[in-house]
Amino acid sequence: MTFTQKDHLYMQRAISLAKQGHYTVSPNPRVGCVLVKDGQNIGEGFHQQAGCGHAEVNALLACHESGFNAEGATAYVTLEPCSHFGRTPPCAKSLIAAGIKHVIIAMIDPNPQVSGRGVKILEEAGITTGTGLLEADAIALNQGFIHLMTTGMPYVRCKLAASLDGKTAMANGESQWITSPQARQNVQKLRAQSCAIISGADSVLTDDARMNVRYQELGELQKYFSEDKLRQPIRVIIDSKNRLTPDLALFKIESPIILIRKKIENLTLWPHFVEQLPCSLEKTEAGTDKINLSALLAILAKRGLNDILIESGGQLAGAFIEQDLVNELILFQAPKLMGGEGKSLVQFPHINELNAAKKLMINDVSMVGPDIRITATFKTTQSE
């Protein structure tokens, strides 16, 4: 199908609408929709929060509220309209009921079990469809969602911060404020867009960290949504030695926490939003127990958590990376040199040869205040 310049403009609008849900809609996909009739935008909408209206329904609602009639209109939607009853009725049915005549779709649903069904329902109702317009932009909207649907595993980002020489702390342990306030604000955005954050008991204990999103630290994002729309990512803390205690600052923030523990204990001591899961263990070559990190990610995937941020020390981050479980590295580098005695960025206990070093591809390098922010994806053996 050939798309006109106007088609491109309306789809671009739908994509920028979808982006407005970037920090609030997780774990659902970011979707935008524009309704056009007689060359006029008669209603638009996006999916803002899981459990609330989908983009198509919000656009139809806006159209109705503005006194327009959607009959005969063209709908531009960034993701194939859904075909199933979830928490809301299927959007394909809503478009049919409203008398929409054409539907232009940026990308087909990546879930192989429902992919193409929305289009089929629309076409069976006599609606003409066109797909693939600005598909690359639509894919970029929903990296985690698409990754989960196509691979069964979440898209995992690992955020690390160090000096230019890759040190996270001095030999004496000093480590606070290596990177700038601007970099730390940027980390707040990373948290805000994630379904879940994984950290370790060490990191929590060192700084009595809360690992939550602080609305007042979101900077210019505050103009996109009010504080009551802020969705906290689920905090997943690996506490394999049962060292965390309910008095920590982490447990003062009322939002879901999953504790991965050696032994589930004292359930009544913990706040209601804390869930304990047993460590899934596997044997190392040396015969000791180690946590099965892949099994942990699979558990999160089953809960629909598609966009995971690892924020931990070099040992846990290193274990995830060494086991090829991380898709993307986000590295903040402070303009400092700390010297060879400092603590190194990541630990790889099983990598001894240069050939086995983890290889990446740099996607983006930018400045965040005085610091450098590097985004890179890991190359797997398959992709080389």
Place this chain on the structure above:
Amino acid sequence: MTFTQKDHLYMQRAISLAKQGHYTVSPNPRVGCVLVKDGQNIGEGFHQQAGCGHAEVNALLACHESGFNAEGATAYVTLEPCSHFGRTPPCAKSLIAAGIKHVIIAMIDPNPQVSGRGVKILEEAGITTGTGLLEADAIALNQGFIHLMTTGMPYVRCKLAASLDGKTAMANGESQWITSPQARQNVQKLRAQSCAIISGADSVLTDDARMNVRYQELGELQKYFSEDKLRQPIRVIIDSKNRLTPDLALFKIESPIILIRKKIENLTLWPHFVEQLPCSLEKTEAGTDKINLSALLAILAKRGLNDILIESGGQLAGAFIEQDLVNELILFQAPKLMGGEGKSLVQFPHINELNAAKKLMINDVSMVGPDIRITATFKTTQSE
């Protein structure tokens, strides 16, 4: 003085002419000159090699060879015309002799002993002058030259290469080809623009390194000058334990080498282009001897070497940096993670607290092939 748009254009031309000497004129400054008469460029030139014609003289020569008469012309020159007899007669005198009427100068000579003298000679001869046009661009042309003239010390760059986690080698010593061929070509350019390269015996012995500029690895620079115009930087090797021997590849390249040694010995064994200098030693707090690196830089400064590149391992580079003797860091980062057991980028034996970590300001971040290249200047305590 107010400058016209045409003045700007001609001075821009003079600056781009000066740049043509970037890799060949060291340790002399990069200078360009344009002669204009009746709105026409009647001759232009730049300073190509130390000992050869200065920019003004080359421009007058070009003017003459094209059959023009420079009498009454305006000269645009990026640096104040010299007033002294060196290897060539003073340029101020040549401009006067040619009957030039106006001289527009981007920057005054930074050498406090001669600064302003060229202008004075010109004005005494009835020539009108204007200074400061595109001064910032003119300053950027000659960082090393200006630094030496104003501080008495060379401008020192330190080039380092590592993985994203700041490792230069695996624990087993494996280190070859951490960065890409593109990054290594970029290093060739850094060498080509430097007056001297400082390295250590370790680096030379590890790779049997030649530490020279290879014309065929200069890429697109080859179009700016032919191989016979290639000027090799002086190779300064710190060999404080007298470990280097004349059979090394370093000594097969016939161009000046300064060996800094514990004991000057066996002079007849060495090629004619090798000079031995004794280490200048100072006592450490622990009572052991260490090389006085500041004294070494002062020796190079006295020889007019204003642009120095340190290319060494983490110990020697760390010592220069720890002693605040480095102005600029050029760090190549390969998109790899090597793990905590690898060899660290720099060693700072005397820095134990985060407060004492070396602070920098990032000037530029760019991609060189698959690698990141970071340019940063060191903040000294004074500049903060």
